[in-house]
Amino acid sequence: MLLETLIAVTALGTFVKAARPENVTICDWYTPLIIGEPNSPDSQQKLMQRITHTFILGNYTTPNVGIKVAGVAAPGNFSGHEVNILNYFTGAYYSSNGYNNTSTGIAKNFLDDGGATALLADKPANTKTSNQYALLTHVYQYFGEFYGCSEQGTGDFPKYKGVASMYEVHKFMKSDPYESGYFNEQIVLAAKSLGFEQADCDFTLKALEATFGNRCSPAAPVIPASAGPQLQAICVSENCPLDPNATCSAYPDEGFVPFPEIANATLAGAVVKENDTSAATTASPSGTGSPAASGSASGSSTASGSAATSTGGASTLEVSSALKVIGTLITVVGAGLFIAPL
Numbered sequence: 001m002l003l004e005t006l007i008a009v010t011a012l013g014t015f016v017k018a019a020r021p022e023n024v025t026i027c028d029w030y031t032p033l034i035i036g037e038p039n040s041p042d043s044q045q046k047l048m049q050r051i052t053h054t055f056i057l058g059n060y061t062t063p064n065v066g067i068k069v070a071g072v073a074a075p076g077n078f079s080g081h082e083v084n085i086l087n088y089f090t091g092a093y094y095s096s097n098g099y100n101n102t103s104t105g106i107a108k109n110f111l112d113d114g115g116a117t118a119l120l121a122d123k124p125a126n127t128k129t130s131n132q133y134a135l136l137t138h139v140y141q142y143f144g145e146f147y148g149c150s151e152q153g154t155g156d157f158p159k160y161k162g163v164a165s166m167y168e169v170h171k172f173m174k175s176d177p178y179e180s181g182y183f184n185e186q187i188v189l190a191a192k193s194l195g196f197e198q199a200d201c202d203f204t205l206k207a208l209e210a211t212f213g214n215r216c217s218p219a220a221p222v223i224p225a226s227a228g229p230q231l232q233a234i235c236v237s238e239n240c241p242l243d244p245n246a247t248c249s250a251y252p253d254e255g256f257v258p259f260p261e262i263a264n265a266t267l268a269g270a271v272v273k274e275n276d277t278s279a280a281t282t283a284s285p286s287g288t289g290s291p292a293a294s295g296s297a298s299g300s301s302t303a304s305g306s307a308a309t310s311t312g313g314a315s316t317l318e319v320s321s322a323l324k325v326i327g328t329l330i331t332v333v334g335a336g337l338f339i340a341p342l
């Protein structure tokens with residue numbers, strides 16, 4: 001039983017949280033601890049919902065372990081650069097993929113069904129037929145697979161039903177290192193605030209950076225793996241770090257995407273997207289794959305793509321090259337992501 005192994009009583013009589021065993025996924029480990037219910041589709045979805053709402057809104061629930069989370073809905077600062085992630089969710093920019101075969105995005109409001117009030121009430125949205133509902137439930141599902149929820153796929157917590165290519169979903173946002181960095185930071189802080197151990201926070205950051213943080217990263221099967229190799233770069237601005245195994249030719253226009261225009265200046269407000277890539281922009285469509293700007297790739301992918309080791313009775317999948325991070329082999333086993341030091 002997880003709960004029996006969780007608490008170790010020291011000689012001094014204090015309680016010490018045991019480390020997560022390697023063969024228990026992050027989702028399966030923290031669901032009983034944080035949600036206070038045994039693992040089930042419902043409780044696991046609740047954990048993914050808690051993480052998601054916290055990285056969007058900032059701390060709003062207990063327990064939390066005293067870590068402050070601002071949330072991506074508030075304007076923030078990353079490495080000295082102001083960012084305003086909310087503008088991508090309100091229809092302030094032409095930054096959503098309309099899947100209409102055009103080279104620019106559409107303006108779309110994702111807060112169309114209850115907004116923050118619904119999230120604060122632990123609901124994705126007020127109804128099930130809105131942009132907000134589709135977005136939030138897809139994000140729960142994505143992180144459920146990312147963290148290896150063993151109960152996902154049954155009951156009310158289906159496997160990920162959204163678009164498999166994170167590049168396609170996010171490309172017209174032209175995310176830069178500060179926006180991506182801030183978003184990832186808030187995800188990690190949310191997990192930490194709920195009680196994730198440092199090693200699991202470190203895994204989260206490295207996996208996010210390696211999988212989505214490098215422009216021109218090679219196509220990789222991520223979630224769902226059954227979709228096969230997909231373009232996954234979320235950080236696609238010219239000042240994003242170039243992937244060590246960059247394949248810009250695999251991306252439309254060699255990875256170049258236009259800067260998103262403001263669709264509604266009133267909504268966009270005072271903190272708008274920083275445009276410091278204009279110098280690099282003129283050179284970018286050349287397709288050479290050369291780095292257009294500085295930026296070191298912390299947690300960059302090693303792309304060796306070797307087969308995963310098997311654990312337990314679960315079926316073994318080919319590990320995505322993008323999910324191999326320096327010093328850490330993330331092994332995709334069945335529905336779970338396990339970390340084994342190299």
Ligand code: HEM
Pocket residue numbers: 085088089096097108110134135138139142161162163164166169170173175176179180183184208212234
């Ligand atoms: C700069 C950072 C990011 C921004 C501004 C951002 C913004 C957005 C927006 C506006 C959408 C709705 C897109 C649409 O349906 O047209 C979206 C969808 C989504 N995002 Fe992000 N995102 C960021 C990073 C991430 C990261 C790091 C992840 C984690 C893997 C992620 C996972 C997802 C997923 C799973 C969806 C749903 C896709 C679907 O419904 O098909 N995003 N994001």
